[in-house]
Amino acid sequence: MSDFWSGWVIVLTSLQIVLAVWILFANRKKPSGELKTTGHVYDGLEEYDNPLPAWWFYMFVLTVVFAVGYLVLYPGMGNWKGLLGWSAVGQYEARVAVADEKYRAMRDRYLALPVEEVAQDPAALKMAGRIFGNNCAQCHGSDAAGAHGFPNLTDDDWLYGGTPEAIKTTLYNGRQAAMPAWQAILGDEGIDVTVHYLLSLNSREADPEKVVKGEQNFKTYCAACHGMDAKGNQMMGAPNLTNGIWLYGGSAKQLAHTLRNGRNGKMPKFGDTLTEDKIHLLTAWVYSLSNRNKNAEATLAAQ
Amino acid sequence: MSDNRIDLLAVDAAPAEVSEVDLYQKREKIYTRRIQGFFQRVRLYTGWPLLMGYFLLPWINLNGQQSVLFDLPERKFHILTLTFWPQDLVMLAFLLMISAFGLFTVTAFFGRVWCGYTCPQTVWTAIFMYIEQLFEGSRNQRIKLDKEDMSFTKFRKKFMKHSGWVFVALATGLTFVGYFVPIRQLVSDLVSLSGNSWEYAFTGLFTVGTYLNAGYMREQVCTYMCPYARFQSAMFDRDTLIVSYNPTRGEPRGARKRSGESNEALGDCVDCQLCVQVCPTGIDIRDGLQYKCIGCALCIDACNSIMDKMGYEPGLVSYTSENQLEGKTTTLLRPRSVGYVSVLLIMVLVFSYTILTRSMVDLTILRERNQLYIEAPGGLIDNVYKIHLSNLDADEHQFRLEVEGIDGVQIIGEQIVRVPGGEMSELSLRVRANPLLLSAPGTPLIFRATRLDDLTVSTEHESRFIKPL
Numbered sequence: 001m002s003d004f005w006s007g008w009v010i011v012l013t014s015l016q017i018v019l020a021v022w023i024l025f026a027n028r029k030k031p032s033g034e035l036k037t038t039g040h041v042y043d044g045l046e047e048y049d050n051p052l053p054a055w056w057f058y059m060f061v062l063t064v065v066f067a068v069g070y071l072v073l074y075p076g077m078g079n080w081k082g083l084l085g086w087s088a089v090g091q092y093e094a095r096v097a098v099a100d101e102k103y104r105a106m107r108d109r110y111l112a113l114p115v116e117e118v119a120q121d122p123a124a125l126k127m128a129g130r131i132f133g134n135n136c137a138q139c140h141g142s143d144a145a146g147a148h149g150f151p152n153l154t155d156d157d158w159l160y161g162g163t164p165e166a167i168k169t170t171l172y173n174g175r176q177a178a179m180p181a182w183q184a185i186l187g188d189e190g191i192d193v194t195v196h197y198l199l200s201l202n203s204r205e206a207d208p209e210k211v212v213k214g215e216q217n218f219k220t221y222c223a224a225c226h227g228m229d230a231k232g233n234q235m236m237g238a239p240n241l242t243n244g245i246w247l248y249g250g251s252a253k254q255l256a257h258t259l260r261n262g263r264n265g266k267m268p269k270f271g272d273t274l275t276e277d278k279i280h281l282l283t284a285w286v287y288s289l290s291n292r293n294k295n296a297e298a299t300l301a302a303q
Numbered sequence: 304m305s306d307n308r309i310d311l312l313a314v315d316a317a318p319a320e321v322s323e324v325d326l327y328q329k330r331e332k333i334y335t336r337r338i339q340g341f342f343q344r345v346r347l348y349t350g351w352p353l354l355m356g357y358f359l360l361p362w363i364n365l366n367g368q369q370s371v372l373f374d375l376p377e378r379k380f381h382i383l384t385l386t387f388w389p390q391d392l393v394m395l396a397f398l399l400m401i402s403a404f405g406l407f408t409v410t411a412f413f414g415r416v417w418c419g420y421t422c423p424q425t426v427w428t429a430i431f432m433y434i435e436q437l438f439e440g441s442r443n444q445r446i447k448l449d450k451e452d453m454s455f456t457k458f459r460k461k462f463m464k465h466s467g468w469v470f471v472a473l474a475t476g477l478t479f480v481g482y483f484v485p486i487r488q489l490v491s492d493l494v495s496l497s498g499n500s501w502e503y504a505f506t507g508l509f510t511v512g513t514y515l516n517a518g519y520m521r522e523q524v525c526t527y528m529c530p531y532a533r534f535q536s537a538m539f540d541r542d543t544l545i546v547s548y549n550p551t552r553g554e555p556r557g558a559r560k561r562s563g564e565s566n567e568a569l570g571d572c573v574d575c576q577l578c579v580q581v582c583p584t585g586i587d588i589r590d591g592l593q594y595k596c597i598g599c600a601l602c603i604d605a606c607n608s609i610m611d612k613m614g615y616e617p618g619l620v621s622y623t624s625e626n627q628l629e630g631k632t633t634t635l636l637r638p639r640s641v642g643y644v645s646v647l648l649i650m651v652l653v654f655s656y657t658i659l660t661r662s663m664v665d666l667t668i669l670r671e672r673n674q675l676y677i678e679a680p681g682g683l684i685d686n687v688y689k690i691h692l693s694n695l696d697a698d699e700h701q702f703r704l705e706v707e708g709i710d711g712v713q714i715i716g717e718q719i720v721r722v723p724g725g726e727m728s729e730l731s732l733r734v735r736a737n738p739l740l741l742s743a744p745g746t747p748l749i750f751r752a753t754r755l756d757d758l759t760v761s762t763e764h765e766s767r768f769i770k771p772l
Binding site for chain 2: 027028030051052057144145147150244250
């Protein structure tokens with residue numbers, strides 16, 4: 001606060017303490033009379049005027065002493081920081097440091113182990129699951145199975161690779177998708193036939209004439225990133241277009257939208273916000289997910 | 304008490320002489336005289352079991368853990384075989400209401416028996432007074448000792464007394480903290496000087512508090528601090544039993560010979576002042592009902608001992624009601640007492656019912672927040688739910704999760720969950736349904752958790768399944 005307000009606070013606080021002390025001592029003596037009551041009558045009821053216990057007086061004095069002591073040690077007199085230099089931010093930072101010490105030790109234990117091994121440790125997975133819940137679940141879902149525009153981390157399909165190294169790179173550096181917009185080059189008809197080709201790749205209903213035309217388009221424009229066989233390219237982050245897993249929806253309309261406008265999905269760069277030990281745990285977590293849910297899906301399919 | 308009223312009209316409003324007096328008055332120390340008697344025996348027989356309960360209960364272990372432990376960090380209250388979680392807070396509310404109404408009920412019948420017999424302030428003051436008497440002597444000896452100059456004997460007596468006080472205060476403080484921190488660990492921590500600062504702080508706080516309250520504050524708590532003293536008159540009526548002096552019988556008071564003809568003119572009160580000497584709050588019960596009277600019946604026992612010696616009937620000071628003093632009868636069943644007892648009974652029944660029908664499993668379903676629904680292969684729709692499954696039992700159990708309310712619904716994810724005793728498991732479940740079978744965008748979906756080894760232990764929680772419009 002400005003110097004004026006700081007001075008205002010200091011002056012008023014000091015005045016108030018002095019005033020309180022003065023009132024306390026000034027009221028000590030009172031005239032005694034024969035009256036044992038206060039002299040007021042309310043509906044015929046009166047009140048004795050008994051003396052207050054002396055220890056109340058000492059308690060009052062104690063509170064003043066405490067107040068003065070407090071204002072000397074802690075911030076309260078305007079801008080003055082107090083002798084102890086306490087601040088809420090300082091207290092927070094001290095606590096964070098203590099917590100970091102405590103939890104860092106727990107996580108560093110796993111930093112030394114390879115990801116595959118950490119992925120087998122239930123205690124590590126429990127910790128990792130919580131870090132995931134705090135940082136990743138907002139986009140990828142609390143069950144990590146993804147949503148429209150956010151990849152499913154529990155399946156076998158990887159945009160950039162599912163090895164521990166690839167997962168860690170994704171976490172550290174983030175990812176930026178770069179699917180171009182083809183409206184200008186292909187036009188409405190070109191997009192339509194390409195969509196039909198995509199549908200045919202996935203054994204879905206498609207107009208055979210359009211499929212042929214679409215294949216031409218694909219080989220000219222799309223195969224560079226998605227590969228001739230449309231199985232995708234993990235170097236570019238180009239998805240596999242034949243496995244029925246669609247990040248942005250697989251209906252004809254949605255596929256057309258993707259082609260027309262392109263896609264620029266962004267994975268944040270967690271190397272900036274998370275420490276190495278946390279990223280190591282998260283890598284193990286993501287790595288474990290695809291193995292775990294493999295079994296659940298198999299059970300479901302068998303039912 | 305009509306003689307104490309001052310006729311204001313007769314007093315000069317502005318007296319000629321004005322002398323000054325202090326607003327605060329140093330309190331006069333109360334030296335109580337020990338007395339034996341029927342009610343003091345009642346106090347002993349009811350007090351000792353309760354005290355032993357207080358001190359010994361934390362040391363009793365059940366199933367490898369402390370039987371009564373209010374585990375604040377874990378947010379679980381263990382009371383004998385029951386464990387209360389934060390969800391059970393409503394039961395604590397019931398318990399407190401029962402305690403309050405129990406207190407009001409007892410007070411409506413028997414007056415301030417809580418104060419006189421069971422209030423910790425009274426009980427611990429009595430203990431400290433006993434220690435004081437033990438080392439410093441009887442009432443007259445103590446008065447004399449305080450007037451003396453410091454000497455070796457006086458120092459020794461005071462030192463022993465204070466040591467005794469500190470010992471009891473420390474035991475009390477330790478035991479109190481022992482209800483919140485496992486007491487065996489607490490004691491070993493403090494003895495080996497390896498406790499954390501909170502353990503020292505709270506044990507120290509309660510030790511100092513007990514020492515000051517029972518050693519020095521004593522009746523000041525009742526007189527100035529305790530609200531119960533002030534509102535007790537709201538709970539009394541003319542049929543409540545209060546400690547009362549019978550003026551009809553006792554007045555005019557006066558000293559007399561053991562046997563003598565002049566006794567005909569005097570009432571039964573021999574003005575021995577014994578009732579004043581034994582009173583821990585320093586009042587004269589012959590002045591009538593006062594807020595300072597804690598109903599401890601020391602004056603009753605004192606007076607009865609004198610009545611005995613004089614050959615008079617006991618009960619000059621006794622537990623009696625205003626009605627009785629005026630010669631009318633005391634009715635037990637009156638609207639106030641019946642009302643209190645009924646309310647108390649209902650609360651106890653509700654509380655017992657709630658405890659007996661507590662489910663051993665708790666289920667909370669939270670919908671995933673980032674998307675309302677997710678498109679799954681084959682035109683199906685997925686909803687993701689976060690599930691908190693609490694195993695309220697002490698042993699580990701397996702639970703099965705099911706959903707119902709939608710035809711053909713599937714669960715993707717683990718349906719069997721193993722939860723350790725007294726813990727909550729968090730898991731995510733994905734529910735898949737066919738949107739063509741749903742008539743509205745939002746459909747109620749019921750989740751059920753059933754314990755595998757006891758199918759009667761189950762609970763359900765409703766959520767919603769959302770499909771595109």
